[in-house]
Amino acid sequence: MHQTTIRNTVRCTGIGLHGGRKVELVLRPAPEDTGILFALRSGSGTSFLSPKPRLVVDTGLATSLGNGHDSIATVEHLLAAVRGMGIDNIRIEVQGRELPIMDGSAASFVYLLNQAGVRRQGKARKVLAITRPLTFEKDGKYIKATPHDGFEVDCTIQFAHPLIGRQNLCMEVTPDAFAADIAKARTFGFLREVEYLHANGLALGGTLDNAVVLDEFGVLNTDGLRYPDEFVRHKMLDFVGDMAVMGLPLQGRFEIFASGHALNNAFLRFLEDNASEYLEERILDLPASAPQSVSENAPVRGNLRGQPALA
Numbered sequence: 001m002h003q004t005t006i007r008n009t010v011r012c013t014g015i016g017l018h019g020g021r022k023v024e025l026v027l028r029p030a031p032e033d034t035g036i037l038f039a040l041r042s043g044s045g046t047s048f049l050s051p052k053p054r055l056v057v058d059t060g061l062a063t064s065l066g067n068g069h070d071s072i073a074t075v076e077h078l079l080a081a082v083r084g085m086g087i088d089n090i091r092i093e094v095q096g097r098e099l100p101i102m103d104g105s106a107a108s109f110v111y112l113l114n115q116a117g118v119r120r121q122g123k124a125r126k127v128l129a130i131t132r133p134l135t136f137e138k139d140g141k142y143i144k145a146t147p148h149d150g151f152e153v154d155c156t157i158q159f160a161h162p163l164i165g166r167q168n169l170c171m172e173v174t175p176d177a178f179a180a181d182i183a184k185a186r187t188f189g190f191l192r193e194v195e196y197l198h199a200n201g202l203a204l205g206g207t208l209d210n211a212v213v214l215d216e217f218g219v220l221n222t223d224g225l226r227y228p229d230e231f232v233r234h235k236m237l238d239f240v241g242d243m244a245v246m247g248l249p250l251q252g253r254f255e256i257f258a259s260g261h262a263l264n265n266a267f268l269r270f271l272e273d274n275a276s277e278y279l280e281e282r283i284l285d286l287p288a289s290a291p292q293s294v295s296e297n298a299p300v301r302g303n304l305r306g307q308p309a310l311a
């Protein structure tokens, strides 16, 4: 399995969820072994940030990263798209303190990445593989990880709401599966929380255009839901994005119950602290039929169709 990057530079603008202001985003190809690199542009210049579990500085409403100088909020949906589409190396340039919320899902980012195109690079993909089963539990919520040759997520949520209740979805997260079944699921919130946030100057960019909003009985969005179980699909999307701050793609099977940004990050910090017990860095085999040297510009056939995401 080769490393990948994007073929062309692409850009978009959108509104930040928290500040409600316009944000500019540019995605550029990056050399092998770069990983995901944020270039945070501000009036005083550009600072760089490679996601790591301990650079997550806030998990309140969304996942935020900080490098001591600058911070960037709401990274999880773009990171989910990058990881979900099997992209190893990418430079993410942002003008502003948060990523655009777009429609509250990862669909716009998947569209942007598909517009950029994905290209195969010469070096083999590196992953962090789970080597021993572990259960990470807090307040009845848990993440169970087991060794697995791929990236499988079995996600369950439970909300005391007539439209949500208990929902479960289990899937091997490949680029095709991510794009078809996960990317379009929107973030969701409850009307009472949204009113509270707005009253406190938070989530100023949050509207029915970028979130599913529920009252006590149902959905306020006039178009309804995109999937009957859109809620569990979005939690899976968030999990894929939150795991991407590990730097290298994780390889394993993850059974998660009622997890959110805070537990996801606490789990990664635990994994990092106990890496020798539970993790192993692996270099995935290149296909036997691959030529000795692969052109940097070799295309990925069929727009990633059929390519395992993280294996």
Ligand SMILES: [Zn+2]
Residues within 6 Å of the ligand: 076, 077, 187, 234, 238
């Ligand atoms: Zn989310």
